[in-house]
Amino acid sequence: MSITDEMLMAYVDGELPEAQRMAVDSAVAADPALFEKLERHRRLRARMGGVFAGVLHEPVPERLIAAARPSNVVPFPSRHRAVPAWAAMAACVAIGLVAGLSVPRFGPAPTIGSDLRAHGQLATALDKQLASAPAHGAAVRVGLTFRSADGYCRTFTEKTVAGLACRDGGGWKVRMAVAQAAGPASDYRTAASETPPQVLEAAQNLMVGEPLDAKAEADARARGWR
Amino acid sequence: MAFEQEIVALLPRLRRLARVLTRDATSADDLVQIAVERALTRRDQWRDGTRLDSWVMRIMKNAWIDETRSRARWGKVIEGEDAGLNVGASSDPADSLAIAQAMAKLPDEQRIAVALVLVDGLSYADAADVLEIPPGTLNSRLVRGRMALMEMLDQ
Numbered sequence: 001m002s003i004t005d006e007m008l009m010a011y012v013d014g015e016l017p018e019a020q021r022m023a024v025d026s027a028v029a030a031d032p033a034l035f036e037k038l039e040r041h042r043r044l045r046a047r048m049g050g051v052f053a054g055v056l057h058e059p060v061p062e063r064l065i066a067a068a069r070p071s072n073v074v075p076f077p078s079r080h081r082a083v084p085a086w087a088a089m090a091a092c093v094a095i096g097l098v099a100g101l102s103v104p105r106f107g108p109a110p111t112i113g114s115d116l117r118a119h120g121q122l123a124t125a126l127d128k129q130l131a132s133a134p135a136h137g138a139a140v141r142v143g144l145t146f147r148s149a150d151g152y153c154r155t156f157t158e159k160t161v162a163g164l165a166c167r168d169g170g171g172w173k174v175r176m177a178v179a180q181a182a183g184p185a186s187d188y189r190t191a192a193s194e195t196p197p198q199v200l201e202a203a204q205n206l207m208v209g210e211p212l213d214a215k216a217e218a219d220a221r222a223r224g225w226r
Numbered sequence: 227m228a229f230e231q232e233i234v235a236l237l238p239r240l241r242r243l244a245r246v247l248t249r250d251a252t253s254a255d256d257l258v259q260i261a262v263e264r265a266l267t268r269r270d271q272w273r274d275g276t277r278l279d280s281w282v283m284r285i286m287k288n289a290w291i292d293e294t295r296s297r298a299r300w301g302k303v304i305e306g307e308d309a310g311l312n313v314g315a316s317s318d319p320a321d322s323l324a325i326a327q328a329m330a331k332l333p334d335e336q337r338i339a340v341a342l343v344l345v346d347g348l349s350y351a352d353a354a355d356v357l358e359i360p361p362g363t364l365n366s367r368l369v370r371g372r373m374a375l376m377e378m379l380d381q
Contacts, residue, residue, distance in 0.1 A: 005369060005372075005373065006365065006369050009368065009369060009372060010350075010365075013343060013350070015349065015350050040376060041372070041376075044344070044372060044375060044376055044379070045344050047321065047325060047379075048325065048340070048344035048345055048375075049344060049345060049347065051321065051322045051325045051326070052242050052245060052246060052345050053242075055238065055241055055242040055245050056238045056239070056242055057238075058238075058241070060234075060237045060238060060241065061255055063255070063259060064237055064241070064255060064258055064259055064262060065234055065237070067259045067262040067263050067266075068230050068233045068234045068237070068262050068266065069230060160270075179266070179267055
């Protein structure tokens with residue numbers, strides 16, 4: 001059997017099947033030049049592993065540990081702020097959870113002026129639930145109802161996502177979504193129904209006047225949020 | 227271990243891999259950060275029982291490819307001479323520099339194959355899985371990359 005460089009590399013990587021490994025062993029034993037070749041491959045592997053090993057012992061920057069924490073805020077593209085395509089796509093996935101996966105997960109990322117609409121349980125909750133009379137046990141809960149310059153908006157929370165949706169052409173357009181920690185421990189939330197501060201802040205920025213009280217909310221629902 | 231904690235535990239390895247791929251330590255950590263953020267927002271796509279390290283590395287690989295493409299579009303190219311700032315503390319700084327510069331000269335697809343197997347120590351099967359390529363393709367990239375490295379490093 002002729003011994004190729006590819007075989008020698010697989011040998012030093014521990015990837016060569018038993019039969020070929022034995023062939024390499026006996027060929028190397030009989031051929032000093034081949035033995036030297038094997039040693040070169042072994043040295044390269046050792047050098048490569050050694051040079052970058054120091055990185056493993058460096059302290060990990062705080063920003064990376066922070067990035068691995070839950071409750072990543074995923075702002076939606078606005079007219080004023082460019083959001084990287086991956087962030088928009090990530091948000092797209094997050095909305096998919098609530099919207100019954102009606103948003104394509106691997107489709108093109110929504111761009112500025114994108115049109116992420118509420119579907120399924122989220123749409124039903126936004127249409128029917130009253131924030132003033134929370135539905136216990138519902139998957140989606142509406143937190144706050146208010147008027148923006150363009151119409152009614154409502155905040156919502158779900159086990160994994162919270163956000164803000166506004167009335168738009170007979171449906172609800174999701175203006176913002178925040179991925180939520182699924183576990184009990186979170187810096188932001190202690191109860192499943194609590195609206196994250198980022199969402200409240202966004203609501204405040206859009207709000208005209210005060211949040212709707214129970215009567216105004218019921219009236220708005222009765223008029224189909226028009 | 228919780229998903230997030232497992233990702234934190236992977237950070238040193240991710241940083242090391244990123245150092246091999248990028249020009250300097252800051253770009254490397256930027257790449258790790260993008261990968262971690264994507265992994266968290268896509269955690270529902272991770273299948274329980276599969277390897278989290280391979281999955282996050284695949285995300286990082288894709289982020290790196292995106293980044294490399296946009297860099298190419300803007301006409302910026304990594305020069306071998308720029309490399310070497312990215313290696314950590316080493317007992318032999320001259321050797322570190324030589325290796326980093328040689329790695330920087332490899333084509334991207336060979337560099338990442340070499341990084342996964344020789345630096346991170348993944349098996350061929352796991353490396354092919356991370357790169358989403360057939361085992362034979364991984365093998366030929368590894369062979370070409372290593373032959374070129376040995377040539378450049380004169381060993």
